[in-house]
Amino acid sequence: MDRIRIVGGQPLKGRIPISGAKNATLPLMIASLLTDEPLVLENVPRLADVALLQRILGNHGVDVMVGGKRPGDGEYDGQTLHISAKRIVDTTAPYDLVSRMRASFWVIAPLVARMGEAKVSLPGGCAIGTRPVDLLLMALRQLGADIEIDGGYVLARAPHGLRGGEIVFPKVTVSGTHTALMGAVLAKGATVIENAACEPEIADVADCLVKMGARIKGAGTPRIEIEGVARLDGTRHRVLADRIETGTYAMAVAMTGGDVMLDGARPELLQAALDVLVEAGVEIAATNEGLRVQRNGAGIAPVTVTTAPFPGFPTDLQAQLMALMTRAKGTSRITETIFENRFMHVQELARFGADIRLDGETATIAGVPRLKGAPVMATDLRASVSLVIAALAAEGETLVNRVYHLDRGFERLEDKLSACGAEIERISG
Ligand SMILES: CC(=O)N[C@H]1[C@@H](OP(=O)(O)OP(=O)(O)OC[C@H]2O[C@@H](n3ccc(=O)[nH]c3=O)[C@H](O)[C@@H]2O)O[C@H](CO)[C@@H](O)[C@@H]1O
Numbered sequence: 175m176d177r178i179r180i181v182g183g184q185p186l187k188g189r190i191p192i193s194g195a196k197n198a199t200l201p202l203m204i205a206s207l208l209t210d211e212p213l214v215l216e217n218v219p220r221l222a223d224v225a226l227l228q229r230i231l232g233n234h235g236v237d238v239m240v241g242g243k244r245p246g247d248g249e250y251d252g253q254t255l256h257i258s259a260k261r262i263v264d265t266t267a268p269y270d271l272v273s274r275m276r277a278s279f280w281v282i283a284p285l286v287a288r289m290g291e292a293k294v295s296l297p298g299g300c301a302i303g304t305r306p307v308d309l310l311l312m313a314l315r316q317l318g319a320d321i322e323i324d325g326g327y328v329l330a331r332a333p334h335g336l337r338g339g340e341i342v343f344p345k346v347t348v349s350g351t352h353t354a355l356m357g358a359v360l361a362k363g364a365t366v367i368e369n370a371a372c373e374p375e376i377a378d379v380a381d382c383l384v385k386m387g388a389r390i391k392g393a394g395t396p397r398i399e400i401e402g403v404a405r406l407d408g409t410r411h412r413v414l415a416d417r418i419e420t421g422t423y424a425m426a427v428a429m430t431g432g433d434v435m436l437d438g439a440r441p442e443l444l445q446a447a448l449d450v451l452v453e454a455g456v457e458i459a460a461t462n463e464g465l466r467v468q469r470n471g472a473g474i475a476p477v478t479v480t481t482a483p484f485p486g487f488p489t490d491l492q493a494q495l496m497a498l499m500t501r502a503k504g505t506s507r508i509t510e511t512i513f514e515n516r517f518m519h520v521q522e523l524a525r526f527g528a529d530i531r532l533d534g535e536t537a538t539i540a541g542v543p544r545l546k547g548a549p550v551m552a553t554d555l556r557a558s559v560s561l562v563i564a565a566l567a568a569e570g571e572t573l574v575n576r577v578y579h580l581d582r583g584f585e586r587l588e589d590k591l592s593a594c595g596a597e598i599e600r601i602s603g
C-alpha cells in the first residue's frame with residue numbers, strides 16, 4: 175500500500191489549482207441514470223471515488239467515456255466524462271460495490287424513478303458515525319415507493335412510477351435531499367421538500383437537472399419545489415469548485431505560513447471557514463483568479479468553532495481545523511454536531527505531540543509550540559488530510575499510511591503541495 179512521506183517545516187508558496195468538487199461529482203454522475211440521453215460532465219476530479227462510481231454505474235449498464243486524461247499540458251484540468259445510461263440492464267447495486275462508498279447508495283432514487291424498481295445494498299459501515307438511511311427511505315416512501323429491507327438490501331418499488339408528495343426532513347441531510355430531489359424530478363405531480371440541505375453541491379446538482387429539463391425552484395434554500403416531468407434530456411455541465419479542498423489548502427497555508435493563490439476557488443462557498451481563518455490571524459483575499467491565502471510572521475490565534483450544515487462551518491473541515499489549532503497560541507474548542515464519531519484524528523494528532531482532550535462532542539485543543547513528525551494512519555478521508563497538515567509543520571519526517579483515504583477525495587495532493595515547496599512524496603508499494 176502507498177504511503178506519503180513528508181518532512182515538515184517549509185512555508186507554502188505558489189499556486190494550487192482547485193479541482194471540481196467530489197461531493198457534487200458523485201450525485202451528478204448518479205443523475206445520469208435519470209435520462210437515456212448522454213450527460214457530459216466537465217471538471218471532474220481524478221479520484222478513487224469517481225473511478226469506483228464509474229464501476230457501479232457500469233454494473234447498471236451505463237457507459238462512461240473519460241476524456242482529458244493525457245498527462246502534460248493542463249494536467250490539472252478536470253476530466254470530462256461522457257455518461258450514457260441509454261439502457262439500464264440491471265437495477266441491483268450489489269453489496270461488494272456499495273459497501274465501499276456510501277454515496278453509491280444514492281443510485282436508489284433515480285433507478286426507482288426511471289425503472290420503477292431498485293435493489294440496493296445498505297451502505298457500508300463508516301469511521302465517522304452510524305450514518306443511517308432512514309430519512310432517504312422516508313423521502314422515497316413520501317414519493318409513493320414501497321420499501322422493504324431484505325437480506326441487507328433495500329428493495330424500492332413503484333411499478334407505476336413515483337408521485338409527488340410533501341417531504342419534511344426532521345434534520346438537515348445532504349443525502350436525503352439528493353434522494354428526494356432525484357426521485358421528485360420524474361414523479362407525477364408536485365413535490366415540496368422542507369428543511370432541505372442548502373449545501374452548494376445540492377444547488378449544483380439542481381442546476382444540472384434543470385438543464386436536463388427538470389422543473390425545480392428553491393434549490394440551495396431550505397424549501398425546494400419540484401414539478402415532476404415525464405422525461406429528462408441529456409446536457410453538458412461543469413462541476414463546481416471543491417470548497418472542502420479549498421478550505422483544506424487554506425488551512426495548510428495557515429499552518430506552515432507562506433503565500434498561496436488557490437486558483438479557481440470560490441470564497442462564497444466557504445465563507446464560514448474563511449471567517450474562522452481570519453479570526454485565527456490568516457490573511458485572505460478574494461481575487462478574480464480565486465483566493466489568496468497568507469500568513470507571515472504572526473502566530474495562530476485560538477478559535478471556538480461548532481460544525482453546522484451549510485452555511486455553517488463544515489464538518490468536512492473540522493479535522494483540518496483541529497490540526498491547525500494544535501499550534502495555536504492558546505486553547506481552542508471545536509464541537510462536532512453532524513457526525514457523532516468524527517474524532518478519529520485526535521489520537522493520531524497526539525502522535526505529533528498535540529494536546530487534545532475529548533469530552534463528548536467537544537474537543538479542547540491546547541496549542542503547543544512545536545509538533546514532531548511520526549508514523550500515522552487515519553480511517554477516513556478528512557482525518558487523513560488533517561495528518562498531512564500537521565506533518566507539513568512538524569519537525570522531521572512523517573509517514574502517512576493508508577493513503578487510499580486521501581486518494582478518495584484529494585486529486586494529486588502531493589503534486590499540488592510539492593509545487594508550493596512542501597517536501598512531500600508518495601512511496602509506492
Ligand atoms: C458524498 C457526500 O456528499 N458526502 C457528504 C454528505 O454526507 P451525507 O449525505 O451522508 O450526510 P448527511 O447530511 O445525510 O448526514 C447528516 C446527518 O444526518 C444523519 N442522517 C442522514 C441520513 C439519514 O437517513 N438519517 C440520518 O440520521 C447522519 O447520520 C448525519 O448525522 O454530507 C455530509 C454533511 O455535510 C458531509 O460530511 C459528507 O462529505
Ligand SMILES: C=C(OP(=O)(O)O)C(=O)O
Pocket residue numbers: 197275276277300490555556583
Ligand atoms: C464523509 C465524506 O464523504 P462520504 O460521504 O462519501 O463518506 C467526506 O467527503 O468527507
